[in-house]
Amino acid sequence: MLAAVRSAAVLGIEAYDVTVEVDVAAGLPAWTIVGLASGAVKEARERVTAAIANSGFALPSRRVTVNLSPADVRKDGTAFDLPIALGLLSATGQLDAAALDGLLVAGELGLDGSIRPIRGALPLARSAARSGVRALVLPEGNTAEAMLVTSARLATAPTLRALVDALRAGALPPAVSPPVRSGTPPDALDFADVIGQPVAKRALEIAAAGSHNVLLVGPPGAGKTMLARRLPGILPALDEAALLEVVAVHSVGGLLPPGTYPSRTPPFRAPHHTISMAGLIGGGPGPRPGEVSLAHRGVLFLDEMLELPRHVLDAMRQPLEDGRVVIARAAQAVAYPARFQLIGACNPCPCGKSGDPNAICSCSAADIERYGARLSGPLADRIDLHAHVGAVALSALGAVNTEERSESVRARVEAARERQRARYASLTGTQTNADVPGRWLLAHGGITTSARLVLEQAADRLHLSARGYHRALRVARTIADLDGADDVPDAAVAEALRFRNRGAA
């Protein structure tokens, strides 16, 4: 007997339809899975047979053939376990085929028959909503993310037994709606903890307001790590569209722990500098999104950035420019979104003391040059704000704390973002000043003739590239947005250029 169950697989962050056909025929007991299945899919046999037996259903001692179609796309992961099991129960007459009509099913099975969470449930929910299925059957651990797609009809059950019992009774056990966590996490670190460092704080405020990239350079113990970790506390919460994008990538990356509700806090990823190329950019078997994609619509913090091998750093150039990563594979290329904000921190030289008036740097000129060269010109060009973080006077640390709290900085950032939202409302793909095409900004962004003149003169003097020119313009636009100004004044351009000019700020 033949049964067919509708399922789906994920490529990048998009799902495509897969039909799981199960045929049970006379012959010696044997299992075959065909249709470009990976090792994880082939292991479904062990999980499915154990789950069926341990759920009190009968196992056929006949020949079982599972076909995943279309057969020309590679299938990976464990999400076909549940559709295979349902197909097998239907093909052996233990479940009416009509009960499976119009369902899209995905889920991993435990040997005990429990239904376990899968990666990529949100893309599945999107695809199910688009193609209008009767219901999408998902593991309980995945329903919180899938519910972000409000038009998808969801059903869930804790075990294979419970699901089949419900289907036999003609029922679809509904999923219960969870709330979406909102706002800034209560444990967000506060900028008021950082004494002094007005230049670095200003750079981070501008960066937060316009989604620009920042590099904090300074001696050990100056507070670079402290400052960078406080950036999330001044970022606005994700809007509806960004939340869906972020959850989709995290879902595919297997980063949503079951039972936790998607949060509106922008992602903050801080990988160690020993991270591999695949870990940072994405790839590997599967493949999986890398840190640049997990930081999509949020922050990628690279502490001790110059400790990363140069070829790994340089691999970020493409995503920094395009906002996405394309991973070439033998069968087909996979794309992940990667519109992140880069925050780097590094020392100015190997000993860390170069440029510090109160310390003696023990590095040779050649050492310092080699160290600086770890950051390639093209990558440095993509960093909008270079801020020097000097050592703070120890006497300042004991004084009464009069530093501004993150909450009031965030209010300014949110107001600046609101201005950007209004300005770019009709410009698809542009949300912040960091995304706006340079030509558009020059024509419609309130750049006065005199501000343009200041920029053009400086461009010659500082040997700005065309990219550097447009990037400085975007930062100037953000500075004006923080001031609530419609036009970009000369002073905003001058400040943007000071931050661009390496070491000068």
Ligand SMILES: Nc1ncnc2c1ncn2[C@@H]1O[C@H](COP(=O)(O)OP(=O)(O)OP(=O)(O)O)[C@@H](O)[C@H]1O
């Ligand atoms: N500006 C500051 N205000 C308050 N505390 C500070 C400041 N700068 C440094 N500190 C203290 O010093 C510690 C080290 O700071 P942090 O780790 O941010 O330095 P860093 O610049 O990242 O150094 P490294 O280059 O060694 O990584 C902090 O945990 C904090 O206790």
Ligand SMILES: [Mg+2]
């Ligand atoms: Mg540090």
Ligand SMILES: [Zn+2]
């Ligand atoms: Zn040194």
